[in-house]
Each structure stands twice: as C-alpha cells, then as structure tokens.
Amino acid sequence: MKKTVYDLLKKYNGTLILKDATAAGVSRVTLKRMVDNREIEREYPGVYTLPGQFADELLVAQAKFDKGIISHATALDLYDLSDDIPKKIHLTVPYNYHISAESLKKYAVEVHYTKPEWYAVGKTVTQSYVGNPIIAYDMERTLCDIWNPWSKSSEEIKIKSLQGYMTKKERDLNKLSRYRKIIPTSDEMKYYIKSLV
Template sequence: MQPIDSIFNRGLFTTQMAYEAGLSKRDLKAALTDGLITKMTRGVYARAGMPYDIYAMIALIYPNGIFAKMSALALYDMTDELPKHIDMAFPNGYSNKNLVSHQIKPFRQQPDRLMLGLTEVTTTSGATVTVYSPTRTLLDIWDDPQIDTAVRLEALKEYMSRFRSSQSDRELMHFKNKLYANSTIDYALEVLV
C-alpha cells in the first residue's frame, strides 16, 4: 500500500498526518486538483465524497479537547436542539487563539475533574472521538442555567430510557460528589422512578 492510499483510507486527516505518512506538499496539491480529496478547513482534508463531520474535524484539530455538554448530548442523540457552538473541555491553562474561529466554547478544568467520565463514541463518518459519558454529560448540563429546561428534561428522558442502570446510578452519585455536590439531579431521578 502506498502512503497516499494509507492516509486517504483514514477518511479525514491533517497536513501533519499526511507528511508523516510520506506525502509531500506537491502530493496534497495534486490530490486536491485531481478531486481525490477536499479541504475541510486549514490543515484538514477529507477523502472525496466523505460526509462532512464537524466532530471528527474538530477532534483532529484539538486532540486535547473533550466533547462536553450540548455537543456530547448531540453525539449521544439525547437532544433535538441544534448546538449553537461546540462545547469542549480542556485542561486548565489551555489556550488556543483559534477556538473562536471554530465556534468552540471551552470549559477549562483541573486534571482530576477533566478526566472523570471519559469515553469514546463513533461519529457519523466512522471517526472515534473523546467525549464525556452520558452520565457525566447529564450531570454537567443539569444545573447549568445557560441550558434550557426543556433540553435538560429531554436529555433526562433519553438518559432514563437508554443509559440508566444500577451501575450508572452509582457512577452518577460518584460524579455528583466529586463535581457538583449541590446538584439537584438526584431529586429529578427520584421523581421519575
């Protein structure tokens, strides 16, 4: 397999990934001209015909980010609300001037908080991205005044029907104690049981 085939088989890739696979700037330009790839944004390319996948693209650009809140709800199909921006968690001190240009709303956290509830999901294009678990996501949005009550209730109903288990209940209480000691999520769960 040639380097050009291996990188194109990934579907979505960065300029750096192409260079590491042995492609040159000239190879990328030729692939663009021949219609083999398309430029998604600065430094990110996709195999021609691949569906647009904002989550896969953003994960490539910001590998230290974790999809959170409304973006996580969308990835889990726990909301019908179209996100106005991309919610991502980053380590405290992380700074990148391009976050605004990619419509990313960053949440910076201490490492012990940042790493709680991490998991991965597969996006519509088949890419794997890092996201908070449904349990952590529900807790993150529950008492957030910037998230509409109807969105929170819809997420809770989806969580109850698709993700709730005795293990997730234990996880929820663990996360609540570590992250949001004053959250009202446990009262909402009691009402729905």
C-alpha cells in the same frame, strides 16, 4: 502515495488529518500536488477531503484543539439525549489551555473550562456522526456538566436529557452517583432521578 491517501480517506470516512497522513508516510508535497490537481480538497489547514465532500467537523475540532473533549450540548446530541442541534461544537479543556477567539470562531467551537482534577472524569472514546473515533465525555459526565450550577443549559434540556438517559439500556446510575460526588450538580438533579427510577 496517492493510494495511501485514498485508503486513509476511506478509513476516516472522507476526512484526512495531516498528522494521520504523515504518520502513514504521506508527504506534504504529495498532499499539495493532489490539492493542486483537484484530486482532494483542503478544507482547513491540515484537513483534506474528497472533492465536494464535507469534513467530519468533530474530528477536525479535536485535531485542532488536541486537549478538547466533546462535551455539553454536542455530547448530548451524540448520545441522542437531546432534540436540540448544537450551533457550535462544545469542547471542554483544562483551565490552563489557551484557545484564541479567532480559532473558536473559525471552527465554530464553544469552549468550557474545567479544573485539572475533573478533566479526565468520564473521558471515553466514542464515534462521531460519521463513525470516526473521537474523545468525548460519557453520558454520565455529560449529565453532570449539564446539571452543573454554572451551566447555561435550559431547564427543558436538563430534564429531557435526564429522561432520555433513563431510557438507555447502557445507563449506569452508580457511575452517575460517583461522578456527582466529584463534579458539582444541582440538588434538583437528585430529585428528578428519584422520580424517574
């Protein structure tokens, strides 16, 4: 079983989530023994790493908050659309999803709520900073969230993110236009897009 644990740690770039371990047939007893023997460390409840290694915080946040989709400032950073390094992990969840204030603080998460009909718009699988698969909003949805009239993002971040997006080969202005018809965005966004095309 230890070999399976090490294989999983390798597969997930040094971070093992309990549900992935149990799905592979690793028992909690095995993990506890390995922790007790200092072969692995328990970073958070249900999260294991090799000794001295940092956990993949985005993977951990999604394991803890299963409805959370990486969004806003964190998604901007993932797509290299901003110079700002987010102090917290930004997750979007449906309105009816409850997260305790204690959990938000413990996992350094800032939560954004969205209407159920908007929740899946732009949802995609991408890679965390260390290469693990995570669920995030795509670039177009992220821009819509940043340019939403209720967004707390600064004008500088809004403009720089749009400028960065326009330099990307994989940008999709048709998709961005479709999303803007679904998710409210500031009228200024349209003018900035026109000036950058």
